[in-house]
Amino acid sequence: LVVFLIVRSAKQAQERREGMAAHAAHREWEYTATDPSLVARFGGAPFGRGFAGTASNVLRGTHDERAFVAFDYSYRDTTGVGQDRRTHTYRFSVVALHLGVRTPGLSVAPTGFFGRLVNAVTGRDIPIGVPSFDEAFTVTTPSPEFARDVLHPGILEVQQHHPDLAWRLDGDSKRIRKDWVVK
Numbered sequence: 001l002v003v004f005l006i007v008r009s010a011k012q013a014q015e016r017r018e019g020m021a022a023h024a025a026h027r028e029w030e031y032t033a034t035d036p037s038l039v040a041r042f043g044g045a046p047f048g049r050g051f052a053g054t055a056s057n058v059l060r061g062t063h064d065e066r067a068f069v070a071f072d073y074s075y076r077d078t079t080g081v082g083q084d085r086r087t088h089t090y091r092f093s094v095v096a097l098h099l100g101v102r103t104p105g106l107s108v109a110p111t112g113f114f115g116r117l118v119n120a121v122t123g124r125d126i127p128i129g130v131p132s133f134d135e136a137f138t139v140t141t142p143s144p145e146f147a148r149d150v151l152h153p154g155i156l157e158v159q160q161h162h163p164d165l166a167w168r169l170d171g172d173s174k175r176i177r178k179d180w181v182v183k
Contacts, residue, residue, distance in 0.1 A: 020057055029061030038071055044107075044168065046092050050077035055094075067098040102172050104143040106150055108159060109166035111138040130156055136163060 017033060024031035038055035047053070053075040060069050074091045126139040126147050133156050141147045159165065
């Protein structure tokens with residue numbers, strides 16, 4: 001059974017790579033199976049955590065005349081000691097879109113009970129003024145005015161329909177990640 005599952009998983013991964021390569025060719029994008037340079041290219045979560053970071057299934061191209069790179073990112077982390085030692089793999093989908101202008105930075109991420117406690121103590125969360133949004137998401141930025149300008153009602157509505165989506169504006173790029181495995 002284990003051998004069957006391993007073979008099946010490898011076949012599905014190969015079919016996914018072939019499908020992505022065909023889609024990239026159709027859209028006149030570039031597909032690369034792996035690109036180690038992307039592991040160190042970006043800062044902030046989830047980058048720089050754990051060990052054995054990899055960037056795979058890399059798509060590069062333009063959309064609406066803006067350059068982008070999209071890829072699967074994963075890293076490993078070990079917890080516990082002795083017989084309780086476990087290694088976990090965390091997987092993310094990342095999309096970085098070149099904005100063409102520099103921003104002061106803005107991060108929007110889902111928050112849970114513990115996150116709300118940390119935000120209450122540290123004061124790092126910027127309230128937007130919509131209680132359902134403010135309770136579900138953490139907003140950080142050096143410019144609260146910028147956050148309130150960007151997070152207009154249409155953006156808030158889309159974000160609330162995708163409660164597991166985290167994104168940030170960082171320098172001249174917009175980065176989006178969707179956790180595949182939630183801690």
